[in-house]
Amino acid sequence: MSIAIHLADSDIVAPAEEGDLILDALLLAGVPMAYSCQQGNCGTCKCELVQGEVMDLDYSEYALTPEERARGLILACRTQAWGDVTVRRLDDEELVVHPERFMRCKVALLEDLTHDIKRVVLKIESGGPYSFTAGQYAKIEFLPLTTRDYSMANVPAAGADTDDAKRLEFHVRAVPGGAASQFVQGKLAVGQTVRVSGPYGASYLRESHQGAILAIAGGSGLAPIESILGRTLAAGNSNPVRLYFGVRALRDVYHEDLFKAWAAQYPNFRYTIVLSNEEAPGYAHGLVTEVVARELTGVIGMKAYLAGPPVMVEAATRLLGERGMAARDIHADAFYTEADRQGNTA
Ligand code: FES
Numbered sequence: 001m002s003i004a005i006h007l008a009d010s011d012i013v014a015p016a017e018e019g020d021l022i023l024d025a026l027l028l029a030g031v032p033m034a035y036s037c038q039q040g041n042c043g044t045c046k047c048e049l050v051q052g053e054v055m056d057l058d059y060s061e062y063a064l065t066p067e068e069r070a071r072g073l074i075l076a077c078r079t080q081a082w083g084d085v086t087v088r089r090l091d092d093e094e095l096v097v098h099p100e101r102f103m104r105c106k107v108a109l110l111e112d113l114t115h116d117i118k119r120v121v122l123k124i125e126s127g128g129p130y131s132f133t134a135g136q137y138a139k140i141e142f143l144p145l146t147t148r149d150y151s152m153a154n155v156p157a158a159g160a161d162t163d164d165a166k167r168l169e170f171h172v173r174a175v176p177g178g179a180a181s182q183f184v185q186g187k188l189a190v191g192q193t194v195r196v197s198g199p200y201g202a203s204y205l206r207e208s209h210q211g212a213i214l215a216i217a218g219g220s221g222l223a224p225i226e227s228i229l230g231r232t233l234a235a236g237n238s239n240p241v242r243l244y245f246g247v248r249a250l251r252d253v254y255h256e257d258l259f260k261a262w263a264a265q266y267p268n269f270r271y272t273i274v275l276s277n278e279e280a281p282g283y284a285h286g287l288v289t290e291v292v293a294r295e296l297t298g299v300i301g302m303k304a305y306l307a308g309p310p311v312m313v314e315a316a317t318r319l320l321g322e323r324g325m326a327a328r329d330i331h332a333d334a335f336y337t338e339a340d341r342q343g344n345t346a
Pocket of ligand 1: 034035036037038039040041042043044045046063075076077078
């Protein structure tokens with residue numbers, strides 16, 4: 001039976017069938033919605049159920065806590081509508097909307113950043129112009145019919161027609177058994193064509209916030225964090241900008257020269273690289289969240305940006321919540337592998 005999904009405080013109504021997922025219906029109707037994993041893992045699509053009959057599918061309690069569900073919040077990607085429904089977006093005033101693009105790109109540069117992370121620079125050949133906000137991601141088809149999500153590591157360009165605007169940079173980590181990332185490691189070559197669509201994701205830089213920033217990255221989660229920090233520093237944010245970059249060992253560290261250059265250029269920028277599996281002079285030792293917990297003195301006026309393995313993102317989110325940071329000030333991008341997506345909604 002046909003039903004309707006209403007967006008509160010607007011005239012927007014999306015048609016749907018009984019049992020449709022609310023996010024699917026809204027996206028299909030062209031309604032701009034924040035979303036990321038579409039699996040109930042990240043919490044990006046969280047919104048308020050104003051009224052209507054719904055059924056929840058499985059989701060992670062990290063994405064939506066029992067308290068939030070009891071207050072009437074839902075995950076639009078894991079909620080079926082079984083009658084006319086009204087929902088309200090939580091982050092309305094902050095929702096950035098860039099047109100979704102479907103582009104053909106050429107591989108312009110490949111570089112080993114570490115033993116298992118490759119820097120992939122693409123040049124947009126057709127389908128642009130592409131605009132995005134620092135921290136967002138794209139879907140890339142390195143192999144036909146095998147699409148994976150990767151965050152842009154470059155800072156968005158100022159103008160649409162510049163060479164910079166046609167260049168996209170990604171950090172691709174080899175995932176054991178991962179078809180796409182193994183292809184990138186071993187077979188992708190300069191000059192090859194790949195399909196890219198985007199931008200997506202809501203864990204992006206809140207440009208109007210000029211206060212202190214705490215960024216925590218794990219592994220190739222550095223990509224969106226580099227974009228966010230590069231953008232806020234270049235835009236003149238003079239409040240403390242603090243980066244913690246957690247990796248296993250020295251051989252996993254990359255772009256330290258970039259952090260050094262930022263620290264020399266911007267007196268408000270400081271960084272700490274944390275090694276979990278070995279000790280080395282000049283580097284902190286332990287889990288990145290343990291080091292943040294030791295050094296963090298206050299969170300007032302601060303926003304946090306987190307990106308990396310889900311376990312790190314969850315621990316950092318918990319820590320910042322315990323220290324009094326409001327959920328609206330924590331912007332988290334957990335890097336789920338394809339294996340996570342297939343089996344992990346618990
Ligand atoms: Fe719904 Fe991630 S998009 S929880």
